[in-house]
Amino acid sequence: MAFPDDVLIDEEELVLHLRPHAKAAVLPILLLLLTLSGFILAWVMLPDSEGGRIGLGLVAAIMLWHAVKYGVVPLLKWRCTHYVLTDERILLQHGVVNRERRDLPLNRVNDHALTQSLLDRVLGSGTLTIDSIGEQSARLTAIPGAPQVQTLLYELIEQAPAEEDEEQDEVEEVR
Secondary structure, three states: OOOOHHHOOOOOOEEEEEOOOOHHHHHHHHHHHHHHHHHHHHHHHOOOOHHHHHHHHHHHHHHHHHHHHHHHHHHHHHHOOEEEEEOOEEEEEEOOOOOEEEEEEHHHEEEEEEEOOHHHHHHOEEEEEEEEOOOEEEEEEEEEOHHHHHHHHHHHHHHOOOHHHHHHHHHHHHO
């Protein structure tokens, strides 16, 4: 699912659109392959009798359940998660059926921290935790190119106008 451009307000520029690193899809894909191989193994090994067909049906039902729960659902969640940086805010969106979208204005961000495990450092991914004024925080997990994203976020925060500047501009427009 692509991120809709109609979410952006007038004169807001899209700077970066990310989804979690592809490493998040590796385990679900391996589990899908494992369930498929389990079904094929049962199909080949079970006898061609009524008991074998019942056993094959039971194995197929179990494998299908595991494939959907541990393979398809995590892949859909991965595919439907978006991290968007604009010149004014950070948008976080996730959800397959029920969608949740969260906005964090850049002028309210007061801290951001990057966490990387050894595997994250090898793959260039990481978790970016963003704290803002008012006890709000956002967590961007498994983002690709995490150090570059953190640097870009810092640059965007520095370029974002402060709230006092926006309030002064609004007062001047009213006059």
